[in-house]
Amino acid sequence: MKYCYFPGCSLKGLGRAYExxxxxVMAHLGIQLEELADWNCCGATAYMAVDEAKACVLAARNLAxxxxxxxxxxxxxxxxxLVLNKTKHYFHDYPEMKRKIDHALSAVGxxxxxxxxxxxxxxxxxxxxxxxxxxxKVRRPLAGLKxxxxxxxxxxxxxxxxxxxxxxxxxxxxxxxxxxxxxRYPLKTKCCGGSLTGTVHEAGIRMVYILLNEARKRxxxxxxxxxxxxxxxxxxxxxxVTRRYGNVVVPTVYFSQLMGLAxxxxxxxxxxxxxxxxxxxxxxxxxxxxxxxxxxK
Amino acid sequence: xxxxxxxxxxxxxxxxxxGREIMRVPGCEELESCIQCGTCSGVCPLSIYMDHTPRQVMxxxxxxxxxxxxxxxxxxxxxxxxxxxxxxxxxxxxxxxxYELKQxxxxxxxxxxxxPIPVLAREFSEMVKRHGRITELLLVxxxxxxxxxxxxxxNWRLGIDLLKTGRLSMATEKIQxxxxxxxxxxxxxxxxxxxx
Numbered sequence: 001m002k003y004c005y006f007p008g009c010s011l012k013g014l015g016r017a018y019e020x021x022x023x024x025v026m027a028h029l030g031i032q033l034e035e036l037a038d039w040n041c042c043g044a045t046a047y048m049a050v051d052e053a054k055a056c057v058l059a060a061r062n063l064a065x066x067x068x069x070x071x072x073x074x075x076x077x078x079x080x081x082l083v084l085n086k087t088k089h090y091f092h093d094y095p096e097m098k099r100k101i102d103h104a105l106s107a108v109g110x111x112x113x114x115x116x117x118x119x120x121x122x123x124x125x126x127x128x129x130x131x132x133x134x135x136x137k138v139r140r141p142l143a144g145l146k147x148x149x150x151x152x153x154x155x156x157x158x159x160x161x162x163x164x165x166x167x168x169x170x171x172x173x174x175x176x177x178x179x180x181x182x183x184r185y186p187l188k189t190k191c192c193g194g195s196l197t198g199t200v201h202e203a204g205i206r207m208v209y210i211l212l213n214e215a216r217k218r219x220x221x222x223x224x225x226x227x228x229x230x231x232x233x234x235x236x237x238x239x240x241v242t243r244r245y246g247n248v249v250v251p252t253v254y255f256s257q258l259m260g261l262a263x264x265x266x267x268x269x270x271x272x273x274x275x276x277x278x279x280x281x282x283x284x285x286x287x288x289x290x291x292x293x294x295x296x297k
Numbered sequence: 298x299x300x301x302x303x304x305x306x307x308x309x310x311x312x313x314x315x316g317r318e319i320m321r322v323p324g325c326e327e328l329e330s331c332i333q334c335g336t337c338s339g340v341c342p343l344s345i346y347m348d349h350t351p352r353q354v355m356x357x358x359x360x361x362x363x364x365x366x367x368x369x370x371x372x373x374x375x376x377x378x379x380x381x382x383x384x385x386x387x388x389x390x391x392x393x394x395x396y397e398l399k400q401x402x403x404x405x406x407x408x409x410x411x412x413p414i415p416v417l418a419r420e421f422s423e424m425v426k427r428h429g430r431i432t433e434l435l436l437v438x439x440x441x442x443x444x445x446x447x448x449x450x451x452n453w454r455l456g457i458d459l460l461k462t463g464r465l466s467m468a469t470e471k472i473q474x475x476x477x478x479x480x481x482x483x484x485x486x487x488x489x490x491x492x493x
Contacts, residue, residue, distance in 0.1 A: 009430050009470060010469060012430075013328075013431075013464065013465075013470075014433050017464075024323075041430045043425065046422065047421060048398040049415075050400060051485075053485050054482050054485050057485055058425065061481060090323065099488075103483050103484055103488050105481065107481060108481055143426040154377075157378065157379035158379040158383055158392070193341050193376065194425040198417075199417055203374065239458070274476075275462065276458040280482060295481065
């Protein structure tokens with residue numbers, strides 16, 4: 001299995017723990033990822049607010065480059081995933097937008113036919129790799145770990161491409177396959193506030209508080225996330241939330257970090273040190289055949 | 298003297314044709330069929346902070362109240378979570394309408410002056426135009442310098458956490474084909490010019 005990897009700006013910056021854990025996990029599963037050469041920013045939500053046509057053109061350059069390269073595009077960041085998919089929808093649904101995209105791409109000799117599938121790692125893990133293959137790789141099951149599965153908005157809204165819009169379960173099933181106890185977390189698709197934590201602090205902080213507090217009340221040892229901005233908000237603002245609302249500190253990790261842990265990959269390679277709220281839970285040591293022989297002696 | 302403000306809109310406040318103009322934008326067509334049920338306001342996690350709820354923004358937009366809509370805080374508080382869009386029983390893409398309204402407010406320079414969100418959007422797009430990628434630290438520094446220079450001091454703890462965990466890079470992220478990107482964005486402007 002081979003995919004064209006679109007990291008996006010966050011996975012090279014604030015969300016680098018996502019990339020640092022996803023790459024070894026995918027490699028461990030035998031999935032080849034080749035980074036899209038000279039990819040540019042997807043435009044995220046900010047560019048859409050300035051100029052929609054240009055935002056679509058920015059995303060379309062990446063789609064065209066991926067198409068030239070051949071193969072499917074893997075976009076782990078929720079914002080990139082949404083913008084790339086949205087551009088694809090606009091390209092097919094609105095002839096006016098298609099003309100603008102075609103015109104801009106042809107100015108630099110690029111072409112986009114509208115075919116490149118844009119995939120999320122959860123989609124690939126469940127539908128291409130399969131839970132059975134993942135279960136076989138588990139060396140240190142996450143037995144006893146209570147996880148709140150937090151999907152955030154943009155991988156299921158507005159385009160539910162591989163999961164249910166109202167009650168997504170792909171990450172729940174993945175975490176269960178790793179041996180974790182997935183708790184019921186009704187806020188799994190509630191917005192984390194996005195960039196509001198930085199721009200309208202009062203509103204942003206409150207949204208983070210609601211999410212953390214619900215996870216704490218339900219006894220979660222951690223929240224598992226699929227989005228660099230969600231992880232940043234829930235992790236980096238914990239001190240400010242605590243000052244304002246009292247102690248609600250729960251660590252927030254990427255699902256890929258938990259996968260690496262369950263696969264028995266070296267912890268140092270899974271970027272746990274990148275989080276402000278330390279995640280100190282560790283699964284019991286692997287019971288490899290040799291170990292049990294040693295124990296019986 | 299008691300100061301009073303009129304709380305309902307008069308016909309004279311309308312900018313006729315504004316609603317139609319919005320409904321012609323790709324993605325905004327369904328606004329016409331809004332039944333004012335208020336589902337959008339109910340599911341919106343930010344409506345409690347808004348001056349006009351999303352339902353009101355839909356009604357004001359369709360009713361041509363351009364100035365009220367473009368100067369409202371609502372459009373900037375929308376975090377693009379799309380909850381309203383997937384819940385709307387009439388299939389109105391409310392989030393996309395909010396984007397369209399934001400674009401117009403930026404274009405016409407009407408937005409609440411104390412809100413840093415439009416500044417963030419502009420700085421973000423400028424950085425993408427120049428470098429092709431976003432360097433988050435530079436973006437945050439620019440935002441603080443342009444909006445609230447002293448608030449950065451209050452965030453020292455956050456900054457230290459990010460530095461300690463190695464998540465901030467000082468190097469500017471750039472793509473190689475910056476000329477290509479520039480030419481593409483210019484081509485969009487040419488096309489717009491040709492259509493106007």
